[in-house]
Amino acid sequence: MNVIINQETRELPDGATLADALLVWEPPAVFAAAVNLQFVPRTGYAQHRLNDGDRIEIIAPITGG
Amino acid sequence: MDMNITPLTHADPLVLYGESFASRLLLGTSRYPSPATLEAAVKLAQPAMLTASLRRQGAAQPEAGAAFWKLLQELAVPVLPNTAGCHTTQEVITTAQMAREVFNTPWIKLELIGDDYSLQPDTLNLVDCARQLINDGFKVLPYCTEDLVLCQRLVDVGCQAVMPWAAPIGTGQGPVNPYAMRLLRERLSVPLIVDAGLGLPSHACTVMEWGFDAVLLNTAVALAQSPVDMAGAFADAVRAGRAAFRSGAMQPQTSAQPSTPVMGTPFWHHGP
Numbered sequence: 516m517n518v519i520i521n522q523e524t525r526e527l528p529d530g531a532t533l534a535d536a537l538l539v540w541e542p543p544a545v546f547a548a549a550v551n552l553q554f555v556p557r558t559g560y561a562q563h564r565l566n567d568g569d570r571i572e573i574i575a576p577i578t579g580g
Numbered sequence: 581m582d583m584n585i586t587p588l589t590h591a592d593p594l595v596l597y598g599e600s601f602a603s604r605l606l607l608g609t610s611r612y613p614s615p616a617t618l619e620a621a622v623k624l625a626q627p628a629m630l631t632a633s634l635r636r637q638g639a640a641q642p643e644a645g646a647a648f649w650k651l652l653q654e655l656a657v658p659v660l661p662n663t664a665g666c667h668t669t670q671e672v673i674t675t676a677q678m679a680r681e682v683f684n685t686p687w688i689k690l691e692l693i694g695d696d697y698s699l700q701p702d703t704l705n706l707v708d709c710a711r712q713l714i715n716d717g718f719k720v721l722p723y724c725t726e727d728l729v730l731c732q733r734l735v736d737v738g739c740q741a742v743m744p745w746a747a748p749i750g751t752g753q754g755p756v757n758p759y760a761m762r763l764l765r766e767r768l769s770v771p772l773i774v775d776a777g778l779g780l781p782s783h784a785c786t787v788m789e790w791g792f793d794a795v796l797l798n799t800a801v802a803l804a805q806s807p808v809d810m811a812g813a814f815a816d817a818v819r820a821g822r823a824a825f826r827s828g829a830m831q832p833q834t835s836a837q838p839s840t841p842v843m844g845t846p847f848w849h850h851g852p
Contacts (some may be wrong), residue, residue: 521636534801545649547678552670554677566821572636574675575645576652576682579633579662580608580749580798 516567522542535561536571592826594628594794597719597740601628604788605818606660608771612807615651620800621811622655628794629660631689631742631783634679662689667702669709672732676713688713689743689775690722697777699749702731711737723775726760728767735770743775743796746787752779752797755787761803767793777824781810782818786820789829 516533517524520540527536533548533555541546548555550573555563566569593600607627612618622630632652637645652659661679666672669692676688692709694702701724714737715718722734726744736744744764747753754777755761765772771793778784784795797814804810842848 531714534671543645545645545682546587546637547634549674549678552674554674554680554681573677573681574634575637576634577635577645578610578612579631579664580607580610 516565518567518569519573520564520571521573522532527565530566532561533565533571534560535552536565537573540571542573546575547571582805585792592822594771596721601658601731602626603628603815603818604629604794604822605784605815606775606794606796607801607811608796609652609797610829611650611802617807619651619655623749623816625720625801626725626809626810627815629658629687630655631660631662631796632683633662634682634686655750658687659683659685660687660689662723663691665693666691667767669705669712672709673712673716676718677716680718686719688718689721690720693778700788701725701745706730707733707737710732710734711738713760714738719795720774721775726757728764731764731768731772735768739770741771741773741793743773745776746774746783747777749776751777752800753777754779754783758790761787762790781813784814785817785821785824788818789824791825793817811851 516529517526518536520536526537533550537560550569593602594604605625605627606629607619607625608631620628661683663672663675666675672692679688682684690713691708692702692706694700703725706722706724710720720739721741721743722739723743724730724734729752731742734740748757773796774792775796778795778797780801789837795818796799800806801814809835
């Protein structure tokens with residue numbers, strides 16, 4: 516199946532979890548994640564099963580006003 | 581001595597959601613010429629909080645945010661994450677929840693943008709968005725306009741402080757609607773933080789003289805020719821404005837009043 520991580524398409528095996536997607540993406544040391552605009556706490560990565568077409572957002576701290 | 585005068589020497593903290601802050605200046609962290617400049621500005625201005633944000637990070641540049649994160653840890657100033665760039669309530673909620681996990685804080689600067697050109701808040705959806713965040717346990721500081729009814733509604737849903745703009749973000753125009761801002765101060769008792777639109781220390785001093793409780797700045801400091809010196813100037817202006825407000829200004833008079841006593845004026849005589 517294909518998922519979209521930060522607007523880039525990545526292929527994952529069927530049944531993959533968010534934790535699997537993060538292994539593919541290699542996020543920065545400090546980050547948070549959301550799937551289809553729903554926050555997923557880090558304690559839930561391994562249980563959150565992904566579906567084809569899911570949109571994953573991985574965000575990190577930056578400067579802001 | 582008038583014993584009713586409140587001594588200005590006692591502690592005068594900014595209190596937000598029951599937490600006390602020694603400074604009444606909140607500082608943004610964006611648009612500085614370098615991280616070193618930001619660091620020096622923060623150390624000079626000693627702000628109560630630093631704003632920060634969250635953005636997508638491509639796999640190719642993981643180090644971009646790492647240096648900023650390290651600096652935040654070293655500065656040890658409370659962080660106020662924002663929801664900048666969010667245009668819907670769901671975007672705000674999700675961003676706030678991610679910020680809570682990343683920054684390990686319940687504080688959130690609620691930004692729900694309704695117009696990309698002016699960066700005016702979406703005033704029609706802001707109140708419900710604030711309500712949802714508060715119900716989720718956030719300490720919400722909403723960026724809003726100076727509209728009295730909007731600010732009152734934000735208080736009604738549980739915001740223990742509100743942050744009206746002085747002018748659109750990054751314009752540096754100073755308070756463009758003094759009447760509405762002073763009316764807001766007169767009518768609302770919660771802490772009011774002027775967020776956005778200040779360009780000069782005199783702007784900050786003015787709103788503090790009006791009784792606003794704090795100011796939140798970014799561009800006015802970051803884009804100054806010497807951001808560090810400007811950060812210090814704003815910190816001084818905020819302190820001066822606060823002291824002036826607490827001192828109780830004289831009422832303006834329509835006619836001249838001699839400050840030097842008239843009695844005993846030499847060479848004075850009555851009549852022609």
